[in-house]
Amino acid sequence: MTQRCNRFRFLLSLSAVVLVLLAVCTPAQAAAKLIVVTTTQDLAALAQEIGGDRIAVDAIARGYQDPHFVEAKPSFLLKLRKADLLIVVGLQLEISWLPPLITQCGNPRIQIGAPGYLDASQFAEILEIPTAPVTRAMGDVHPFGNPHYWLDPRNGVIMARRVAQELKAAAPGETATFEQNLKLFENDLSARRKRWEEQMAPLRGTEIVTYHKEWEYLMRWLGLSIIGYVEDKPGIPPSPKHLEELVQTMRQRKVKALIASNYTNPNVPRSIAEKTGAKLLVLPTSVGGEETIRSYSELFDAIVGKLVNALK
Ligand SMILES: [Zn+2]
Numbered sequence: 001m002t003q004r005c006n007r008f009r010f011l012l013s014l015s016a017v018v019l020v021l022l023a024v025c026t027p028a029q030a031a032a033k034l035i036v037v038t039t040t041q042d043l044a045a046l047a048q049e050i051g052g053d054r055i056a057v058d059a060i061a062r063g064y065q066d067p068h069f070v071e072a073k074p075s076f077l078l079k080l081r082k083a084d085l086l087i088v089v090g091l092q093l094e095i096s097w098l099p100p101l102i103t104q105c106g107n108p109r110i111q112i113g114a115p116g117y118l119d120a121s122q123f124a125e126i127l128e129i130p131t132a133p134v135t136r137a138m139g140d141v142h143p144f145g146n147p148h149y150w151l152d153p154r155n156g157v158i159m160a161r162r163v164a165q166e167l168k169a170a171a172p173g174e175t176a177t178f179e180q181n182l183k184l185f186e187n188d189l190s191a192r193r194k195r196w197e198e199q200m201a202p203l204r205g206t207e208i209v210t211y212h213k214e215w216e217y218l219m220r221w222l223g224l225s226i227i228g229y230v231e232d233k234p235g236i237p238p239s240p241k242h243l244e245e246l247v248q249t250m251r252q253r254k255v256k257a258l259i260a261s262n263y264t265n266p267n268v269p270r271s272i273a274e275k276t277g278a279k280l281l282v283l284p285t286s287v288g289g290e291e292t293i294r295s296y297s298e299l300f301d302a303i304v305g306k307l308v309n310a311l312k
Helices: 002-024 026-032 041-054 074-082 098-104 153-170 172-203 216-222 240-252 267-276 296-311
Strands: 034-038 055-059 085-088 117-119 207-210 225-229 257-261 279-283
Touching: 034 041, 034 074, 034 153, 041 055, 041 085, 041 153, 041 172, 041 296, 074 098, 085 153, 117 153, 153 172, 153 216, 153 296, 172 216, 172 296, 216 225, 216 296, 225 240, 240 267, 257 267, 267 279, 279 296
Parallel strands: 034 055, 034 085, 085 117, 207 225, 207 257, 257 279
Antiparallel strands: none
8 A cells, every 4th residue: 555655656756847847948948038029130130139049039020021011921921910019010001911910919918009019110210200190192102201211220219128128018127138138239339330431521412313212311310311212101102293393303403313122113214314414323212121131230231332333
């Protein structure tokens, strides 16, 4: 009886040890990593800077895609289903593809208004917030202000701070790591920002034309002057009359460069560049826009490098 009892106790304690080991080893470690999903690679890069190896981060849209129009795939639902935290650009940048994915993924943690849903535009400085009622006639894609705000590194710092705040709330045990990573990121970005500003200083005041209304943040920061757009209304193809007027203006003012993003169909901008003598400059707008752009800083390294080369 005692022997049987002892064996039973031994088995019981053995299974307890196994349970503890299981709990301490792989599953607990996997569960401890906060799963962060972002709509764009810029947000993923920022989250990675702060979260380091304490988070698992994945972006939905690729940096070489137009973030306004992303083709939804079933794999996006799988990503969203597992997420502890979803970070979005907001200001309706993702309106054409994200809302159905959020409702269909069946993950209560990341629904709009839930603690795991973060709109990164909340504290960034936003340009072109409409003061009059918004109508469709004003264009299709920027109804609550210009959503391309990550293209100013000063907004990048604000976004990173907000992400850090959110990560700390979700994983309070990692607060010190997140704060240290944020500090490192801020210091590095600030040193780089000084260099980018110095490189661009001789080009301040240069007049340019852009395709989509997505370079306002970048050009305001760097002091270049946007005097016209190929798309006169964001997200709507330009009329022949508008293009004719734009070509005339560009010729008169001897505009040196026409800037388009790397996901824009180059046919129209190329023909305008040919007619006006302006240089067509294709720039990445996001991390992942080119293979070599893997971090938020590398995005501005690439943009500033190309601007300086084309306009010097
Ligand atoms: Zn846009």
